Amino acid sequence: MNYRLSFLCLFSFAPFFVKAQASVQLNAAEIRQGLASLNVTGSVLYIAAHPDDENTRLLTYLSKEKKVRTGYLSLTRGDGGQNLIGTEQGELLGLIRTQELLAARRMDGAEQFFTRANDFGFSKTSAESFKIWGKEQILSDVVWVIRNFRPDVIITRFPEDARAGHGHHQASAILAREAFSAAADPKRFPEQLKYVKVWQAKRIVWNTFNFGSGNTTADDQLKLDVGLFNPLLGKSYGEIAAQSRSNHKSQGFGASLQRGSSIEFFSPVAGDVAKNDLFEGLNFNLDRDKGTGKVQQLLNAINAAYDPADPSKSIPALLQLKEEAKTLPFKQEKLDELILACAGIWIETTVPEATYALNDSISVLISAISRVKNDFPLEITLQDIHTHQLIKLPPNQMVTQTAIITGSSVGITQPYWLKKTHPTGSYMIDSLSHLGRPEASAPHVGTFRVSFGKQFVDVTRPVVYKHTDPVRGELYQPLVVAPPVTVTMAEKSYVFTNNNTRKIAVQLQGFKDKTKGVLNPKVPEGWKVSPEKINFDLEKKGMQQHLEFTLTPAGSVEGGEFSIWATVDGKTYNQGLKVLSYDHIPVQTLFPFAAAKVEKADLKFAGMNIGYIAGAGDLIPESLRQVGYHVTLLTENQVTNADLSVYDAVITGVRLYNISEHMNAIQPKLMDYVKNGGVLLVQYNVNGTLKLDDIGPYPFKVTRDRVTDEDARVTFLAPDDAALNFPNKITAKDFTGWIQERGLYFAGDIDAHYTPVLGMNDTGEQSSNGALLVAPYGKGKFVYTSLAFFRELPAGVPGAYRLFVNLISSK
Template sequence: MRNRLFFLCLLSYAPFFGKAQQVELNAAEIRQGLASLNVTGSVLYIAAHPDDENTRLLAYLAKERKVRTGYLSLTRGDGGQNLIGTEQGELLGLIRTQELLAARRMDGASQFFTRANDFGFSKNSVESFKIWNKEQILSDVVWVIRNFQPDVIITRFPEDARAGHGHHAASAILAREAFTAAADPNRFPEQLKKVKVWQAKRILWNTFNFGSTNTTADDQLKIDVGVFNPLLGKGYGEIAAESRSNHKSQGFGSAKQRGSAIEFFSPVGGQAAKTDLFDGVNLDLDRNKGTEKAQQILNRLISDYDASDPSKSINALLQLKEEVRNLPFKHKQLDELILACAGIWIETTVPEQSYAINDSIPVTMSAISRVRKYSPITISLQELNPGHTEELIPDHMLTREFKISARQIGLTQPYWLEKKHPIGSYIIDSLKNLSLPEAIAPVAGVFKVIFGNQSIEVTRPLVYKHTDPVKGELYQPLVVAPPVTATLAEHSFVFTNNAPKTIIVQLKSFEANAKGVLQPVIPSGWKVTPEKVDFELHEKGEELNVEFTVTPAGQVSGGQLSLSVKVDGETYQKGLKVIGYDHIPVQTLFPVAEARVERVDLKFAGKRIGYIAGAGDLIPESLTQIGYQVTRLTENQVINGNLSGYDAIITGVRLYNINDKIGLMQPKLMSYVKEGGVLLVQYNVNAPLKITNLGPYPFQLSRDRVTEEDAKVTFLKPAHPALNFPNQITAKDFDGWIQERGLYFATGIDAHYAPVLQMNDTGEQASNGSLLVTDYGKGKFVYTSLAFFRELPAGVPGAYRLFVNLISK
């Protein structure tokens, strides 16, 4: 079968599926999919963060009950801590977004978000809504409901303090209000140009028994979700563990659970359910009119399915496709099953991972059919736009090469990070993107796979495929970049007194023979030399470090240092950031090329610092910036080495939670202090701890924290050296802090320690546990729960001044 067809322009899109461009279904999964076609209905689970979702329940609903299942996370987890690296804020949210997508690929649910930014721990919903624009985030939840059209909505949390986090409680409140608002044409009517009002049957709360909080009860609706799926060879406790273990940045590797597992549900709104989540909801095909014949075809398909040769099902699947052509149906899933039964593989690859926006990108389309040769189906691949059509001969790879314009694709990066945003939410202008987990991947066009007189349209994302000698075949997303990026080494630069600082800008070319001008823009009162630099980069991928000397003049205030790059008559203001971990696709983004500059009056006492890494922070880089000599100490160096050469030793955040050798290191660290050293221990969570004695004298860790970054700080001991040497600390030094004051404060404090500071959130009891200092032998021990790991990288002047005092003797 040969027809003349054509390529479509590349404004059609498809999602990127991680390391593999196309998911291949085995015979058991195809059988599972056929059964799923027999089920209508949908459920939407709503919570606040990555990891809040009940993965076992999601897997059960998607794969056992076979309903369309979605998880709406209000945020991307930007405000949490990172256990695998140093990324914080938006970069951490980017990692957790990909971890959620990896989890959904395992449990079978879809993933959605609102534009809400995770600004850090919140103690109640009132505080959350002060920072979030409640009405705006509510509209996002309504948008997801109207798009996804769930029959049932489930919340993870209650609306009160039992939720344990203000974001958690807020997610329940928003879910309940959106349940009603989605059905009201007077609420967010602008959405109705794209979607229709939708009334879910009911909304329930998935109650829980976590730690000391048990919200379950015998009179609640109960469902056993721990059943075994013989087609998949796993129970839902096993699938859930695989799904949840993708949350690696949170250290949520999970053990597989087997056997009965009861989930409990409490009604929130709508029609009450007595025996099942879907009471009163028709999940059969006859929910929609005109499906009688489709039901007969599908019944025959399922009964006649031959797992040894799925291609025998193609004729009946095509008959079903024709029958449901104008009916509500799982059309996308049906097409995927037809392609799977036919053994169709199609991919579109590029020879390099990145291209400049002005490039023409070479593309190779590869397609193969591995259907049994005795099959009566003739399969052809039809290219849309005037081009060539050829029959897919079984087991023979068809390849075509062509080019597309990078300009038509535009810069590729996370859509929610394209614009600078306020603390409460990202700026998302287009409803097309709103709620999507990631930017829509660029494609080379739409292809048609022809089965006789029927066809299936197929899109595949453009990806870079390569072979790693250790990891094997890998896929990564295509990157379309500015011609030249200008990247600053730090998010902030701290200038001590009026001393000049050399700032290095890394230029990277994404095209050959790039010529242009790099020009820094500085705040009023600052000086920079040279004022601009001409550059020429001959090779694609070539990098060039350019140095500028920046000097604060007098008592100037801080501000933004920004960069502009002019190439080929166009001006770009983009840096480059690449995030690479084995468990997620490489993430490439082009943040605005700028950094904060701050002048700080600082005095020092000692400059040689030893640093023991914990879960990951940027304290070493921050201290190096202001002139400290920082040595990163290995476990062996601490246990067996001589520590006396260091003026101070600092432990990274959560060291005592994650390092199995801290029990061996601790005696050496205590000896170091006793002999005259300074040891500063940054915050740890209260459980689990590898050892219980974090200092020379007892204290415990609580879950107490102060989340109001502008909370009043009281000096309990104004004359204490920590507040006076070598820098005199005043209340002004606590101005401009970000996200929080501190977390997991100390309690049960031994009398040897001097609590130096007192603080509290509005309406709460004051805590003395944010900063403990004690002499021990000839040295000094400091435990601090203050959020220095956030404040120093952000360039907060007062945080630097206090931290320097704490590591000075």
């Protein structure tokens, strides 16, 4: 990017994450910890498949006790997982989980990396994972990270076989082992060698585990006690690790603080076998590299003389160390950070507004202060290295200046892996400079030079929006550069029942004053849209306009894509607006394509009034409203006190029986509703944390069985049951076009009162009959379904709609 204020490229492979704050101030204990870490070389890379797979306790120990450079490579961003805090799925969930990982790393001190692999959902084998990802491509990504990060030791979370419990897990171990060798082979992925060198780690080990029903540890394995207490930080590594892991809120991984001894076990995979110590045969001292004797002497003196009451006393010696080490392999970035911390240097670059348009001129306020004592012997100055404008930083006095950047030099601030449409297996990434990074480098105004007399430290700061909330106080958000106008559709898919015309609502929003243009819709071949274009004129920045297009299915094409293109000043844009706001991560603003799937569905209905009890979060209510149902969201209080007989059916959201503390009070009311003639449909729950044993009127167990192949053959076990016949006749065609999976957490040990309606299985497995159970109870009907309706309905799968309508219909 070419900024109006140009800057020196200080890029290195670490750290990649951008902190939410503009400047983070280390306290005296953290500075002491950092000074000690300058004595340590070496690095460790931990490799697994998903966000939350990492061993945060081990990462914390390696980073903060052993003080080696520590990284976590997650093959995926967790796009295919569940979401306990909202309704986001797919790419949006992956974006949340990316930020949760970065929040975790800020606590445990490790760095975060990714491949371009997309989490397409649960996979039972590594072979399936590789088929969908493209093994060679993802292997090249792992090699790229290893060649950049240059770890001495590689650690995998999982084994390469079924004990891993997930095909992605198995695949992560296989890729790690193969990349261990491939990274050192100049014949493998030679195109990378223009930018990096080959690298051979000393060893790769498997971090064995004992959790769930699996224990892969053994007394003869290499052991390491990571449950130590760090008096400087005032916490044990188990306590820090629990706080780190608790950032995985979307997965419900809040963890209790752990104190005391905690043993980790390791099994050799390849390379030199360590018998007594994970770092056996490795020299992590400074004398690992030649010419470090003077540097070591200086470091010893600095650590011995450090005064936590006045860290600024260490600055002259640290500057001397910087000069001595400038041509040596050394933690230069860490050293610069410590020099600034000892001086109490705080620099931030902020903008007065949260969003700007692509061609805007953006005024940036630069604020800086140094908190040294008045008798500090060196003059401290701040200089923009392009303009050479020099500002003195007198002790404890805030200074400010302004700079200008342009929105066009920044570009639209879209997550780099979401800039292009992509196949199921992986994201499309244009540049190796992005590969591996959790997110793109944040916009900044340039490089600032903090001078201490004749010596200096160069530093950059992300440009952020800062504001003060009356409840939460001072808050930071990433700078957002938007297209001049966004066109946002309410849904990602639209189902047209019985060839009926539908109105598609869109929200137009301008990001600059006087935004004029025209909207041009595109529809599947043969379909009709009215109007064929809409002129717009948004007078003020932030102005919104709600518009409608009328879309009519026609011709022989069953469905396709409906997209809207906005033309402004001769340029076209095809982007909507989506903002993700959660307290535990920075606000995420992205611009998804202004396009939606449209499909025709032959639907008949019987009863249109639905009560819905939300569970962990899904989009079923919105999907049902789309096809004409009246859906009322019911609270626990309404369920226990209201008259449920007014509803033709009551539906429970996914995992309600796992998360609701009120199920013991709700369940009797729901059973009475069914007994008196109602229809109750219960969507899937997981088997580990049920709030009560009996979900239905008759017993069954929730298992971990699932069918992950979305195209798996479905057999009709009860072809005459109303579930397959009323009001819609279900055929094999209704199971085409499903996404990600058929279903999960199937029922087992099924009581004879239930009718299993469907049978299905993944290749090579026994057929399961636990995906859909129906039972009469009193005058009503109870349905338990593990089918993935929470994915299929929002995706606009016609057959899923037809079956779901049958299940909530009374006959």
